[in-house]
Amino acid sequence: MTNGTAPDNALVLAAIEQVWGSMLFASADPWPADRPAEFGSGVQAQIELRGDWNGRLVLTCDRDVAAQIAGAMLGCGPEEVLPDLDVHDAVGEVLNVVGGSVKGALDGVSALGLPGVAPCTAPPAQGECMVVSWRDAPVYVQVVPDAAA
């Protein structure tokens, strides 16, 4: 099976900036490779793209960062603690909106899957992902093509 051209990093980053700016009231800046970051337990969201190009977008971040993202999206006060269900749902929707923007900019007709979100233990290895800032923390984003059959 051959796969079409993957969405390029600049496009994905531009979509992220748009979503950060309009839904999360934050700017998405590149995260310097040598800047240290904590990563305790994490949250990983994935969404599939099906069309000329087949693969998925993956967004990974620390659990606390995910909670902050959900809080910003929902306009929660600093004292409001969201249950995991809501944090996962919000992060999934953020990736869904990024995925839709990316899909719409690709050539040809593609379909978007539904986002899936699960806990994870480690961020992706450096060099395998783009890293953007969410306030003072990193968010890891990958464009993963389907393995060739």
Add this chain to the structure above:
Amino acid sequence: MTISSSAFTFVRELVRAESAIVLEPGKEYLVESRLVPLARAAGHPDVDAYVAQLSTRRSPAALKQVVEALTTNETSWFRDTDPYTTLRETIFPELARNRPRKQLRVWAAACSSGQEPYSIVMTAMDTPALAGWRVDVTATDLSEEMLERGRRGEYSQLEVNRGLPATTLVRHFERQGLNWRINQSIRERVEFRHLNLTRPFPPMGQFDVVFLRNVLIYFDMPTKREVLQRVRQVLAPDGHLFLGAAEMTMGVDDAWERVPAGRSSVYRIREEQRTCVPW
């Protein structure tokens, strides 16, 4: 949540120094609503905390952002809806009866990134009485950056969400990557050029309709008067002026009269004032 008077004063003085635009007392809510997104983006709980940090650190980039947030016009399509309905249902058909050459000229006097002049062109295209007419829009602004954006006619997804009916989007725009670009047939009807409303106008010819919406509110009284007087000199004797809903000519330049039109009102030059003074 309301902005403190010290924060308001700081912002007012900053904007006055950078743009000659005066934010009168009573414009606190405007300052607040325009700065909330900047404050949040910078991680501050409210506008006061954000302004406090601005006033101590004085980062030029951040100050520039504030001035732009307060002086940039709203960028909705068909802003406020009513003026465009009035244009299509009342003003354009009336002008169509009085212009045997089948040509109209419209001036969008503070066009920002182009939504207003392009909305005027699309409205003209939707006016049956103007079928086969030539409608040209001159779009002016103080900011070269805005003029360049207007000429390009490319808008983000967020921008095309603002007041643009979906049917109009799919009819008059093409998707380009993450953005949408307005079609050539509409772009070529608008000429973008630099103009400072507070200075004498360059030669521009005569217009049938002038959009001067939500601009005067930023000027002090003598400047408002001068601008309105100069607009009279480039408006056809039977032409129409559109102002923002909160703006009026009364008590500023009384050579204008307010005329009800559709669900809103427009302004015309009083009959006895219609002798065009050459300038």
Add this chain to the structure above:
Amino acid sequence: MRALVVDDSRAMRRIVTRILEDAGFEVLEAGDGQEALDVLAAQETPPELACVDWNMPVMDGLTFINHVRKQPQWRATTLMMVTTESEQSQIVRALAAGAHEYLIKPFTGEAMLEKLDLLGLLPTPVGDQT
């Protein structure tokens, strides 16, 4: 006025619901198209507005709109797609199926209010705040 918000994301439902409640709507919610049909069927009078996501489990938004437009008793409900689907062809499909308006995610609260204004569904039009 009443509105039905159909979205599989609880977070997005909460965001849209808050904007609509601030604009004076009483809001009903559903997590997919089938649930939304059930909610509609349980109403004595249909809501004035439905905001509908496209990609959802069980029944997607386009299918939901097709169902609603076939039922004369729901004709008075104004349908607005609120979705991240943003290709020109997809917008045309939704409009052809009977959606009255289309709001692309991501959107701001102001953008949603302006769409409601276009649809004549705001008690007070979005006027100059200035």
